[in-house]
Amino acid sequence: MKKLRIAWGITGAGHYLRESYAVMGELKKEGHSITTFVSRAGEEVSRMYGLFDDLKEISDGTYLNEIFLDSAQGASFPKIGRFNLKRYDLFVLTPATSNTVAKIVFGIADTLVTNCAAQAMKSDVPCLIVPVDQESDVVSELPYTLDRSRCESCAECPPKAACPGEAIQDHIDLLKCQGCGTCVDLCLHGAISGGDPVPLTIRQVDARNTRMLAEMEHVQVISRPKRLLETVRKM
Numbered sequence: 123m124k125k126l127r128i129a130w131g132i133t134g135a136g137h138y139l140r141e142s143y144a145v146m147g148e149l150k151k152e153g154h155s156i157t158t159f160v161s162r163a164g165e166e167v168s169r170m171y172g173l174f175d176d177l178k179e180i181s182d183g184t185y186l187n188e189i190f191l192d193s194a195q196g197a198s199f200p201k202i203g204r205f206n207l208k209r210y211d212l213f214v215l216t217p218a219t220s221n222t223v224a225k226i227v228f229g230i231a232d233t234l235v236t237n238c239a240a241q242a243m244k245s246d247v248p249c250l251i252v253p254v255d256q257e258s259d260v261v262s263e264l265p266y267t268l269d270r271s272r273c274e275s276c277a278e279c280p281p282k283a284a285c286p287g288e289a290i291q292d293h294i295d296l297l298k299c300q301g302c303g304t305c306v307d308l309c310l311h312g313a314i315s316g317g318d319p320v321p322l323t324i325r326q327v328d329a330r331n332t333r334m335l336a337e338m339e340h341v342q343v344i345s346r347p348k349r350l351l352e353t354v355r356k357m
């Protein structure tokens with residue numbers, strides 16, 4: 123099997139996020155190099171689900187195995203020039219938010235990840251994309267949440283004291299949450315949970331954008347992250 127130089131885009135979707143990280147790890151173990159390109163929301167949401175640190179094992183910082191964050195790449199995204207220089211064999215984008223899919227199908231390239239897609243296509247690099255919003259409704263996964271109806275506002279709150287991100291007040295500040303889950307078992311009243319299922323209706327506009335995405339040159343839409351494994355293994 124050919125070892126591929128993969129550029130991997132991550133956007134801010136909770137849905138399929140865990141599965142996307144698992145597939146990334148699997149392909150890394152198979153010997154492919156993986157440079158990750160993370161949108162601002164992708165960075166935040168990855169932290170909320172406690173996955174962000176896993177990136178450092180997948181993309182260890184060596185050449186073609188770096189982590190590029192939108193928040194550190196300026197407005198012109200100079201690293202994207204690597205697509206034009208044919209440094210990557212493949213662009214994988216999963217999870218792809220409805221926001222990012224909409225931008226790609228309408229030719230907008232104003233974020234690190236949408237710019238990756240634009241330059242990959244302009245450089246004839248194949249793109250495998252997993253939009254989170256496809257045809258049928260989905261059951262997604264919530265980050266850590268505090269159920270106020272169960273919270274007893276204890277004078278000494280063990281989850282609050284233990285939280286490494288100081289994210290817990292009378293609610294959980296998700297922008298501070300590091301997704302470690304320490305708080306869940308420490309709450310004496312079972313008021314904190316993470317990973318609860320949340321059903322979501324797919325909007326027609328998002329389903330339509332996904333269909334338009336599938337018609338774009340160089341793009342193959344993949345139904346879910348796990349399916350990337352067989353596709354990449356055949357390349």
Ligand SMILES: Cc1cc2nc3c(=O)[nH]c(=O)nc-3n(C[C@H](O)[C@H](O)[C@H](O)COP(=O)(O)O)c2cc1C
Binds near residue numbers: 136
């Ligand atoms: C916890 C959390 C989970 C989210 N999950 C999704 C999701 O599954 N799908 C989606 O389209 N947007 C989701 N969003 C919203 C996106 O992060 C938001 O639209 C963002 O602007 C997308 O930017 P990006 O496409 O550049 O990553 C989520 C936001 C949060 C805070």
